[in-house]
Amino acid sequence: MSSAQDRFVALSKQPLQAVGTANGGALSTWTTIKAVFAHREVLALMVRRDTKARYKDSALGMVWTLIRPLTQLFIYYIVMGKFLGAERGIPDFAIYVFTGLTAYGLLSEIVSGGTSSIVGNGGLIKKIYLPREVFPLASVGSALFNFSIQMGVLIVALFAVGHPSLHTGLLYFFPALAIIVIYATAFAFLLSATNVYLRDVQYLVDVILLILLWASPIVYSWEMARNIMGEGLLLNLYTNNPITLAVLGFQQAFWVGGAPAAQFPAELMMRMLIALAVGLILLFGFHRVFARLQGNFAQEL
Amino acid sequence: MADSPEIVVVKDVSKRFVIRKDNSLKERVVTLGRAGKRHREEFWALRNVSMTIQAGTTVGLIGHNGSGKSTLLKVLGGILDPTTGTVARRGRIAALLELGAGFHPDLTGRENVFLNASILGLSREVTEARFPEILSFSGIGDFIDTQVKFYSSGMYVRLAFAVAVHTDPDLLLVDEVLAVGDEAFQRKCMDKIRSFQEEGRTIVLVTHSLGQVADLCDRAILLNQGEVVFDGDPRQAVVNFRNILEGRRIAEEEVAPVQAHVERDAQIVSASAHAVNRRPDEMLQTGDDLVLSVEVEHLTDTDEAWDCAIQIDSAQGQAVYATSTQLLGEQLRPSKGPRWVQFILKDTRFGAGKYFVSVSIMHKSGVHIADLPQACSFDVAYTPLAIGTVYAAPEFSDLGSLK
Numbered sequence: 149m150s151s152a153q154d155r156f157v158a159l160s161k162q163p164l165q166a167v168g169t170a171n172g173g174a175l176s177t178w179t180t181i182k183a184v185f186a187h188r189e190v191l192a193l194m195v196r197r198d199t200k201a202r203y204k205d206s207a208l209g210m211v212w213t214l215i216r217p218l219t220q221l222f223i224y225y226i227v228m229g230k231f232l233g234a235e236r237g238i239p240d241f242a243i244y245v246f247t248g249l250t251a252y253g254l255l256s257e258i259v260s261g262g263t264s265s266i267v268g269n270g271g272l273i274k275k276i277y278l279p280r281e282v283f284p285l286a287s288v289g290s291a292l293f294n295f296s297i298q299m300g301v302l303i304v305a306l307f308a309v310g311h312p313s314l315h316t317g318l319l320y321f322f323p324a325l326a327i328i329v330i331y332a333t334a335f336a337f338l339l340s341a342t343n344v345y346l347r348d349v350q351y352l353v354d355v356i357l358l359i360l361l362w363a364s365p366i367v368y369s370w371e372m373a374r375n376i377m378g379e380g381l382l383l384n385l386y387t388n389n390p391i392t393l394a395v396l397g398f399q400q401a402f403w404v405g406g407a408p409a410a411q412f413p414a415e416l417m418m419r420m421l422i423a424l425a426v427g428l429i430l431l432f433g434f435h436r437v438f439a440r441l442q443g444n445f446a447q448e449l
Numbered sequence: 450m451a452d453s454p455e456i457v458v459v460k461d462v463s464k465r466f467v468i469r470k471d472n473s474l475k476e477r478v479v480t481l482g483r484a485g486k487r488h489r490e491e492f493w494a495l496r497n498v499s500m501t502i503q504a505g506t507t508v509g510l511i512g513h514n515g516s517g518k519s520t521l522l523k524v525l526g527g528i529l530d531p532t533t534g535t536v537a538r539r540g541r542i543a544a545l546l547e548l549g550a551g552f553h554p555d556l557t558g559r560e561n562v563f564l565n566a567s568i569l570g571l572s573r574e575v576t577e578a579r580f581p582e583i584l585s586f587s588g589i590g591d592f593i594d595t596q597v598k599f600y601s602s603g604m605y606v607r608l609a610f611a612v613a614v615h616t617d618p619d620l621l622l623v624d625e626v627l628a629v630g631d632e633a634f635q636r637k638c639m640d641k642i643r644s645f646q647e648e649g650r651t652i653v654l655v656t657h658s659l660g661q662v663a664d665l666c667d668r669a670i671l672l673n674q675g676e677v678v679f680d681g682d683p684r685q686a687v688v689n690f691r692n693i694l695e696g697r698r699i700a701e702e703e704v705a706p707v708q709a710h711v712e713r714d715a716q717i718v719s720a721s722a723h724a725v726n727r728r729p730d731e732m733l734q735t736g737d738d739l740v741l742s743v744e745v746e747h748l749t750d751t752d753e754a755w756d757c758a759i760q761i762d763s764a765q766g767q768a769v770y771a772t773s774t775q776l777l778g779e780q781l782r783p784s785k786g787p788r789w790v791q792f793i794l795k796d797t798r799f800g801a802g803k804y805f806v807s808v809s810i811m812h813k814s815g816v817h818i819a820d821l822p823q824a825c826s827f828d829v830a831y832t833p834l835a836i837g838t839v840y841a842a843p844e845f846s847d848l849g850s851l852k
Binding site for chain 1: 453454455456458466504505523524525526527528529530535536537538539544546547550553556560563564567568569572573596619647648650
């Protein structure tokens with residue numbers, strides 16, 4: 149019985165800890181961060197599970213992650229670029245579209261994957277306690293993994309067309325990426341929690357994501373939007389959409405063939421930094437909503 | 450275990466569930482406001498539950514379906530938040546609410562072991578170190594590198610249990626998972642639970658097997674409609690639980706007495722047990738003859754032959770004894786109206802405790818006409834020399850050294 153005694157001694161040294169979610173504002177956000185950090189191995193394994201299981205038993209496997217964006221690229225390049233003439237005034241049009249699609253694809257994958265993450269892992273949530281933040285964050289992780297593959301393709305393509313992005317514009321990449329990840333994660337928290345209570349959310353998200361694709365200068369140029377809207381409030385609203393800012397940032401960084409000559413909104417970097425700050429506040433707020441709602445996840449699923 | 454620390458402290462926990470009948474946006478908009486109240490129903494799954502569990506004890510949670518025992522287990526595990534009240538806990542916990550929760554069908558057994566172990570709180574290095582042990586305990590062998598969707602349900606469960614018991618928990622929450630798997634595996638589970646007990650781990654167990662409660666637990670908590678109605682000695686808890694079940698059964702019969710009997714050929718009106726040459730309130734002694742009288746009433750003019758069977762269960766729910774007119778070679782012809790039949794069990798040697806008698810009548814074909822579970826009960830007097838459900842007078846002699 150000595151092992152039992154050892155166990156009791158070890159146990160009595162540990163403090164009694166309250167179980168469940170504390171609703172203590174910023175303090176509980178900090179405890180959440182610590183809890184998620186403590187479960188970082190689970191997080192990593194969940195990301196691997198998602199990426200591995202998705203294309204298991206398919207002959208092409210990971211290649212499928214690329215086929216969708218490449219098909220999109222092909223369609224936009226042919227239909228929008230050639231037929232509708234959108235490529236006029238946009239040099240390296242294929243690179244331009246693919247840059248935008250890569251940025252948008254990351255956002256779309258985090259938001260849609262995140263939204264269904266809690267409902268999709270219902271079996272686990274009902275049976276085992278894990279910090280629930282792990283599930284949306286795992287979607288973020290697997291989306292980032294796919295994103296990195298796409299980025300690899302983009303970089304190869306840049307070298308192929310002879311315009312590798314070795315310039316100071318590359319600095320725009322980091323805030324742009326941060327904007328997408330922060331906003332998408334914030335919405336993944338909000339939507340995954342609300343989706344538990346109202347399953348309509350996941351369908352609504354699909355529709356809104358479709359709109360967002362066209363609400364940013366991905367397959368057309370910002371200049372075209374400006375020419376139609378004119379300088380004014382409308383253009384400012386359009387431009388300050390964080391996704392638009394992020395897409396413009398990506399284009400600054402990678403669309404070397406056109407970026408120096410093309411028209412970009414003034415103070416792009418400043419706008420991006422403001423968007424970033426707003427995004428962080430949103431992330432905090434939406435996570436509070438998530439924390440408030442998660443206590444009832446197990447019974448609502 | 451009096452000197453062991455508290456591992457779980459539950460204070461005044463209540464849990465309310467709200468059941469909504471409108472689950473889509475459209476329905477919710479339509480039933481917005483006051484009309485929405487009609488579309489929600491609330492009930493309290495737990496009411497003012499307080500308890501303290503000492504480390505090293507094994508606690509059984511019993512109660513009928515819907516009594517709140519699984520909810521309580523989930524609250525202990527942090528899976529559900531209580532509506533009011535607090536739960537405090539220390540040490541490492543493993544919740545076995547469902548074996549293989551979190552197994553992904555498309556991953557191999559090996560990958561799932563790592564994923565599941567990490568979900569249960571084990572680091573990668575520790576899992577790697579314990580992997581051979583887990584593998585041999587599960588008995589999966591070479592199938593470990595096969596996707597788990599190709600596993601038989603037995604293999605699945607064995608692997609999941611193997612992972613769960615190798616996570617070194619201080620507190621193990623178990624929800625009826627021990628009822629799965631073949632007999633050899635169940636024995637393995639039981640052995641593991643016993644060794645857990647020896648190692649001073651705390652186990653909270655939800656089960657419907659009352660025999661298991663009396664067998665394994667140091668303490669049992671009986672829940673009824675979300676409230677703790679008994680907390681203490683497992684044997685007493687099991688007896689109380691049977692009384693609740695009996696009360697419910699009688700209440701149900703009173704609600705629908707006509708419907709229950711209308712289409713039957715016959716019904717069992719009552720049954721009683723008493724020892725020959727003893728007053729009805731006296732306990733049965735070893736060697737007594739036990740008389741079981743059953744009142745049966747045939748309701749129709751059928752002429753199909755019938756049988757009567759009795760079964761005696763121990764207070765732990767274990768079947769101890771059964772016999773029937775078929776085994777005795779009796780031929781019973783039906784006759785409309787009430788009649789008495791009687792079994793006399795000669796020279797009984799039951800162990801001390803309470804026993805319940807269930808009665809069934811059936812056609813010759815084996816189709817049951819009517820059952821009366823726990824129709825009556827009898828008590829067997831305490832015997833100082835032996836315990837168990839059978840009694841035989843023990844004698845001992847030391848035969849000395851064999852040389």
